[in-house]
Amino acid sequence: MIDNKMNRRGFFKALASVVGVAAVAPTVLNTVFSSQANAQEKRRGSAPAAGGAAMPMVDPNDAVAKAVKYVEDHNKSPEAKGNHCGTCGFYAKKETRNGKEVGTCTIFAGKLVYNNAWCGSWNKKA
Numbered sequence: 743m744i745d746n747k748m749n750r751r752g753f754f755k756a757l758a759s760v761v762g763v764a765a766v767a768p769t770v771l772n773t774v775f776s777s778q779a780n781a782q783e784k785r786r787g788s789a790p791a792a793g794g795a796a797m798p799m800v801d802p803n804d805a806v807a808k809a810v811k812y813v814e815d816h817n818k819s820p821e822a823k824g825n826h827c828g829t830c831g832f833y834a835k836k837e838t839r840n841g842k843e844v845g846t847c848t849i850f851a852g853k854l855v856y857n858n859a860w861c862g863s864w865n866k867k868a
């Protein structure tokens with residue numbers, strides 16, 4: 743009988759600790775994963791958008807990017823003739839990544855381009 747009480751008491755203690763862990767675990771895991779995601783964003787040098795993931799940069803090897811001759815540095819394309827995204831009517835400044843200004847471009851919806859980039863669809867900002 744005493745063994746039974748001890749066993750029952752031990753069982754409820756163990757149950758309480760398991761339930762306690764189960765109740766706390768999601769909060770702890772959420773905090774850990776959230777801080778890991780923020781650390782990754784800091785390593786990439788980008789600030790996450792409020793409540794969401796950072797927008798990706800345009801990949802110069804992307805089919806659309808290649809079709810419009812997109813380059814991340816306008817100085818590497820003689821066709822740019824000194825023009826760049828920052829002076830293009832399709833560009834809108836958004837944030838800074840790795841010390842470089844980036845923004846949205848009407849042609850590349852959902853992605854960002856460097857202020858210093860250029861493509862063949864450049865159109866002088868009004």
Ligand code: SF4
Nearest residue numbers: 827830833847861864
């Ligand atoms: S359309 Fe303008 S803003 Fe968009 S990639 Fe080309 S030059 Fe840059």
